[in-house]
Amino acid sequence: MVLKTIFKLYFPFCILSLILIFFIPINSYTADVGNCLLCHKYPGLTRIDEKGNLRLLYVNEEIFGKTVHAKVKCEGCHTDIKNIPHDPVQKVDCLAECHIVEPSSEQKFSHKDVETFLTESVHSKFDKNGNVKKYSEDLPTCKNCHEDNPLYRPLAFFKKVRPGISEAALGRCRVCHKKEDFIYRFYNHITTRLHRSRIPISIAEMCSKCHDNPEIVAKHNLSTKAVFSYGETFHGKAARYLSESIPDCLDCHVGQGESAHNMLSNEDPRAPIHKNNRGKICSQIDCHPGASPRFAKYNIHAEFNLEQSPAEYYFTIFFIFLTGGTLLPLMGIIFLDSFRKLFPHITIISKKRKGM
């Protein structure tokens, strides 16, 4: 009886809801529940911040809608925004527990676990005993590496490789999955993990921000300006020529099946770059299969200077002297010969002229 009354009371509301749901466009891109795009959809939306920098506040809904974060509400990351219009916002904390529900555990999702990886890695701000390391402020947090991550670089692997979502691939999803929205989301979710969002040179440039900074290298007693010396190898040079298949920093410094956030020092016996493990890294199936442990004795971070790699340095100096020693006298002869040809009959000691 009570149920019947409730049903009668709410019946018009249910019908109205159904009609409303029917009219919600299927292709709605983003999870803009807070209607943030009301303002942020305008390309000219900018402001000058306290430091005098121009801040672009425009959000391209079409691009954002194709990123991995498309389903996250704006307020999910910008947690300090409660009212609209809002005050200048805080920087986003990537570790906030704010995201969509993680489908396998049905728990609220967060990047918090990444922090756990990071604290166990060589980049941790804390040492083994949990004390804050010296110069911990130099050690990276999320956005030191991820601020220039391209938002949108999906994989397309059917016939021709080109940027964008592959309709051919989506066709396969549609065999089982009916919900377009779901298909797009999981396609993105999976493909972004199947490829790297950055090409090797971008990874190297990201690492170089700290690892080529002479101050940081000296302060942390690092053995090399890592990206500089990487750039002297074929790997680095190929990367500079935009090779996508050449190994970058992560290919050697991150163990197989590990996360990049879990990078370990070369002194750590678990690290892939520990001297006992290097052979395995070089001889990976995609790299130098069949390479013996001797192969890994290659000094990949040689800088050709006296302090860091004296043998290579002296060997190079030998060739510089050989080149100079060969070419300078020969070029001297060329110079003298060209000059001599201008005055072929002149001598300082003119015995013959006297005789004539």
Next chain:
Amino acid sequence: MEKYPVIKIQDGKKYFFRFTLNQRIQHIILAATVVILVLTGMPLKFHDAPWAPYLYALFGGISAAPTVHKTTGAILVLLFIYHVIYLTHVIYKGQVLPLKKKEGLNVGKILRLLAKQSFVPNLKDAKDIRDLFKYLLFLTDKRPEGTQFTWKEKFDYWAPFWGMVIIGLSGLVVWNKVLATKIVPGWVINFSLIAHSDEALLAALFLFIWHWYNVHFSTSVFPMGTVFLTGYLSEELMVEEHYEHYVEVMKKAGLEHEILPPHGSHEHAPRKGGYAS
């Protein structure tokens, strides 16, 4: 083997035999492969240079240029091996065998024979270098009278010869690094790379400055020496660079009365054009 007349007369001018067709083909393959190897190698050595990406793109960029470089390198290695076999064959058939028939062989005789080869450096070369400096510094007006192959040509032969051994071996190590490190430790690759690229730079500068100056850009031959194509050298250049050999050849051909005076000589200068004789 092909027969080449020692002196060829064309349009009333004498041309002197220098290189057989086989040698000229070897030289052209060498020249072409070296140029391609330099063009595909230098953009890697100087990857920071503004021209490097454009030059590299010309050979297909990072996805193709290394293959071009390795293929060309392989051709050059094969050419080198062929050349050594060719040289051994020519000397053995042309000189060692006749000597063996005539008076028998021993190690000393063979070594003496090898030392006497026209492309092997000897004391005359040292003397010619000394005399060249005398001439260049205006201490005399007499050019050194060169033999069949001057010290410059011997240098041009032996420098790339040594260069090809160094660059070839180091290139093979870098190319087949997995195989190489079954025998040698990985740091050999470091040194191979340095040797490969630094010796290559030396070779390229040597060839494109020194060799090209002598055979193309010097005012005596500019705009282009043609002996590498025709195998024959003009009388004028023969007199300038190989006077001793020139006189020898002319005498052998019974042309004593037509021998020109040495290059730059005062006495005979007016006669050089031929109108006075």
